[in-house]
Amino acid sequence: METMLYAAAALTVLIGCAHSYLGEKFILQRLFRNGNLPPLFGGTEFTQNTLRFAWHLTTVAWWGFAALLIMMADSSLSASRIGQVIAIVFGIHFLVALIASRGRHFAWIVFLLIAGLAWTASC
Secondary structure, eight states: OHHHHHHHHHHHHHHHHHHHHHIIIIIIHHHHHHTOOOOBTTBHHHHHHHHHHHHHHHHHHHHHHHHHHHHHHTTOOOHHHHHHHHHHHHHHHHHHHHHHHTTOSTHHHHHHHHHHHHHHHHO
16 A cells, blocks of 8 residues: 555656646746736736746645655654645745745735644644
């Protein structure tokens, strides 16, 4: 059973990498070149950054699932560990949203609160 869980974790990491790389190369870049994005907050740069960070946060979430699969495989999964993984994933979400949007996309506040609450409850 452990081998299957490690294999699932490895595939989850790989699909995340493929999703980010291929999505950036074949979807996002082409979409941005099209020049048909709505100008939010004064221009299309905010729109592009929002689409880009939302796209790549999917990969971060999948990597969080990979961490949980690994914990399942080595029998270290507990409510506390699950909470810590969730806190770390949303901590990364917070940083990406804050930096990519320069604080203009307010999801960073919610991501920070989720990360802080999950971490505090887990420790």
